[in-house]
Amino acid sequence: VSAPGEFEIIARYFTRRNDRADVLLGVGDDAAVLECPGQRKLVVAMDTIVEGVHFPKDTDAADIGYRALAVNLSDLAAMGAEPAWMTLSLSLPGSDSTWLQGFASGLFELADRHGVALVGGDTVRGPLVVTVQIAGLVEPDAWLTRAGAKPGDLVFVSGVPGEAAAGLELIQRNAVQGDAARHLRQRFLRPEPRVGLGRELRSVASAAMDVSDGLLVDLRKLCAASGCGMQLNVDALPQSAPMLQLMPAAECIEHALAGGDDYEIIFTVPASRAQRVRDLRSAPCTQIGAIVAGDAVLCSRGGAPFEPRRRGYDHFEQGPGSP
């Protein structure tokens, strides 16, 4: 069996029956043609994952396909948007049928769960780099941004931040035996984009953002965009039983504060609407702090100021926090 060519790759692995009536022209021409409903606004995000940077070199192709879409869906979730269409750029060293089959299966597994149609893209020979552009729709004036937090607002996070970073560490140490380790590994390999939660938050949150680079560094970005500061209670962070089983408590806190790849949502809620967070049905959410005046994100633990050892992730930073 010869390796498939570019056109065959697109035809065999990335052309599917179109289930969305708003896709007027899909994969296969110079561009796709889409129908935007008159009232709703278009929301677009683009994220790239690189082998050896965003996932380890021997990651399963299906997990890479899943991840490429998940990190993008997470951005739409943070806006309160409903996902609709994606385009895919796949830079690949070669055209291995088994790999392509696996990649497509992981990508479409998640796409189907959220009703997202692949409408176009590009397949080129190069290092393993995957870019997805996601487009979604949101009601007029209903989208969430990072910029709406105000002093007095309460700060929440969904899920259990830190587990993904712990999972990556275990994968890199090749220590993924046992239920706890497998749970953490899955949290890194298969992050669950909080699309449903984002939709629920449109009428609840004053600001929202997804956590990709680390809780602290992303909270700082939310505060910078909102022009405020934050008091973060480290004791209130959601506890991870699997993480505590495998690592010292101090390391768990470090993963929760500085580990990336969580793809959870951080959001702020005016105190007057705090009750409504309990009614959110899509994901468990925990209050971890409050918005204050100023511009600093300050942590406390046991009632005393707490200085975290690491801050978070910047691809191009030379100082502490770099990979």
Next chain:
Amino acid sequence: VSAPGEFEIIARYFTRRNDRADVLLGVGDDAAVLECPGQRKLVVAMDTIVEGVHFPKDTDAADIGYRALAVNLSDLAAMGAEPAWMTLSLSLPGSDSTWLQGFASGLFELADRHGVALVGGDTVRGPLVVTVQIAGLVEPDAWLTRAGAKPGDLVFVSGVPGEAAAGLELIQRNAVQGDAARHLRQRFLRPEPRVGLGRELRSVASAAMDVSDGLLVDLRKLCAASGCGMQLNVDALPQSAPMLQLMPAAECIEHALAGGDDYEIIFTVPASRAQRVRDLRSAPCTQIGAIVAGDAVLCSRGGAPFEPRRRGYDHFEQGPGSP
């Protein structure tokens, strides 16, 4: 001066004043929010360029920035769409300020010429790979596809195919002295996306497509999509004086038929509308053949069948035509 971090790169090089009223939220949040006009349809395309594959290793950063957008605008041109917004994924080995400055200048030079706003994207550390997603708008039922050609239609190409491939060859041979060579080099480095021509063709052409992988291979794709064949008159191909000055005629024909990177538009026109091609104002267009029944693209030269030596470009093909 320390190298800029990820957030600084975005703030310093890729955040600009927003001139488009339809950009409700631009660069800097989890996603952008855009206003789609009710009637018009959304047209999206995504193209990726990789160092060492789509451009030589020592290409000027400004030319890379220009190219990343040009190849995408060319896809919109082929649809007859009007460009509006782009997102950019930049995978970079490091954060060199001079390089970033140059890249942004080339990108925005072309973006400004076409009124395209950068609304989001991603900057990651990795091999030099650039992906742009372009989005544009087109009137209802007015977009062009590859699929509308019918036997009897005339086949046209804009500009002078082959010059870009000749330019690349000269760059690779480091033979870019003299006016002719410099002209060809510019044709490779700064392809002019035929956006205006595409808009004009909406009421003229029965099918259209941009030439990126080579004239013959792309004509075959147009024919396959339209379910027809083509008779191509090699003698009718636009002549390039600079190319003929520097290379044997046989090689010029080979570049014109099989060389990629032209980003010209091939289009078909029913004989009844052939007169209207003369009135097109955006680009010179040349009739090079006619659509016929069947599925073959046959070439003739001097009235006799002509078999080209090379076919064109497929990133993953193992046979002739591979790089």
